[in-house]
Amino acid sequence: MPILSLFKSTVLLLVLVFSSCMGQQKETESSSAEVSKDSIVEIKVAANRTESYLPLLKGKKVGIVANPTSVIFHDGGYTHLVDSLVSLKVDVKKVFAPEHGFRGQADAGEHVKDGVDSQTGLPIISLYGKNRKPSQEQLDGLDVVVFDIQDVGVRFYTYIATLQLVMEACAAHNTPVIVLDRPNPNGHYVDGPTMEKEHTSFLGLTTIPLVYGMTIGEYAQLLNGEGWLENGQKVDLTVVQLENYTHDSEYHLPIRPSPNLPNDVSITLYPSLGLFEGTNVNAGRGTEYQFQRYGASFMDSTEYDFSYVPEPNFGSKSPKEEGKTCFGKDLSKSSTMHEVSLQWVMDAYENTLDKSKFFLTSGFTKHAGTALLQQQIEDGFSEEEIKATWQEDLEAFKKIREKYLIYN
Incomplete structure (x- = not known):
């Protein structure tokens, strides 16, 4: 060049x-x-x-x-x-x-x-x-x-x-x-x-x-x-600074930013499915659909018509549930997200046969940033009720954020 x-x-x-x-x-x-x-x-x-x-x-x-x-x-x-x-x-x-x-x-x-x-x-x-x-x-x-x-x-x-x-x-x-x-x-x-x-x-x-x-x-x-x-x-x-960019710009990454974020769908789902990293549920690592599916062998197979088997591959030498048939959901056709969704973590927890196998408590707290989210899910809070508890902190952060935005 x-x-x-x-x-x-x-x-x-x-x-x-x-x-x-x-x-x-x-x-x-x-x-x-x-x-x-x-x-x-x-x-x-x-x-x-x-x-x-x-x-x-x-x-x-x-x-x-x-x-x-x-x-x-x-x-x-x-x-x-x-x-x-x-x-x-x-x-x-x-x-x-x-x-x-x-x-x-x-x-x-x-x-x-x-x-x-x-x-x-x-x-x-x-x-x-x-x-x-x-x-x-x-x-x-x-x-x-x-x-x-x-x-x-x-x-x-x-x-x-x-x-x-x-x-x-x-x-x-x-x-x-x-x-x-x-x-x-x-x-x-x-x-x-x-x-x-x-x-x-x-x-x-x-x-x-x-x-x-x-x-x-x-x-x-x-x-x-x-x-x-x-x-x-x-x-x-x-x-x-960037040129010709706003926060509403549609942007497709030309290079995967890390081994397990291969495409647009994985990136838009990552904020939501990334919470599975603090559980024993597989979120697609060990497949070619990382962060586009979730499942586990200990979830109720009668509730799902989708299954897959994680195997070691590039980017995941020892995936969760390696070699096991995981029952769960395929989200690879999802459209762009505009919020963090708890529906999939809550679905997986509800359909886990032995609830003691679900959370990796320390890891989930680190990913969520709070111990409260695990407690709310275990106590049966609805997604709407959980999200209501976020709002005061979100509004406070948005006021701080506003001072440092470069782009509209």
Whole structure:
């Protein structure tokens, strides 16, 4: 790809949902990839706005927090941000890798090891292994850190926790942070239980709702502006903005953001079906329909006409209910969600024969952000009654959120 074209043309953001496994995706393993020219919308991601951030990197020693979604799009394909910046002679010194790794091969929850990138020779420092926050020594020698990761707008999706910890480390080190913004496919609504301080973890470090309706750049501004970083410190933050984006924009991810979110349906259902991660119910891991179905061997088979058997595959080496026939529901034809739905978790609980097998209490509390939701489900509350208890916190958060929105 001619480098000058990055500066001269308005790059159209490509829209293509890859249904094949990431292990077979040549796009994340090569410097460029062919994608459909029929699947494009006029949204320009910040990584493509090189004219806005290359001057900020000139003459600087640069660290980059990146994964397979950190790409610059061009006609017919894309190049990885790190590969592009290296080719542009930007002095990239190291890469920080979040959950799933820099090139995206690790399972959910699997530790990512430090290493060396085979394509660029750059050292890779894991932020999902022995430490999740860059150490001050790891930041030594860097003049700026660039953060560019595609988020999906769900609190327990760990990339925003990585963002927060990177910002905290850089604030303590007096190292500026540049966030290259990307659209939020779940950015059109705010919903769900709000994280309670006593239940914070890497699945939720701040008191925000399950779905918070902000791009990752907007969220970075909120963390900084509200003094939510450790000890109330603030980092020198620059957010490079999107072009032609609003929170109502329909957005289809051209690259799966993690191994088990393969398409639009999985992403729109993830806020709701992700709650199954705190139960013993399988939510499609170990199949090609991750977060598009749910089921378990201990659910009442007479209540369902759908079943499947999870088996180890790319992205899930040991899925729940491995090798067992799971009875449940297929949601792969679902349309775009505009709220967090509890109907499926409540259905699965109601039809679990031995209720003691259902909840993984600690894990469910961490995902929900509160111990109350499990109690409400066990006590037989209706979805309407449960959602009514969320509203005061949601309204309070929306007032805070409003101050940091960049896009309509």
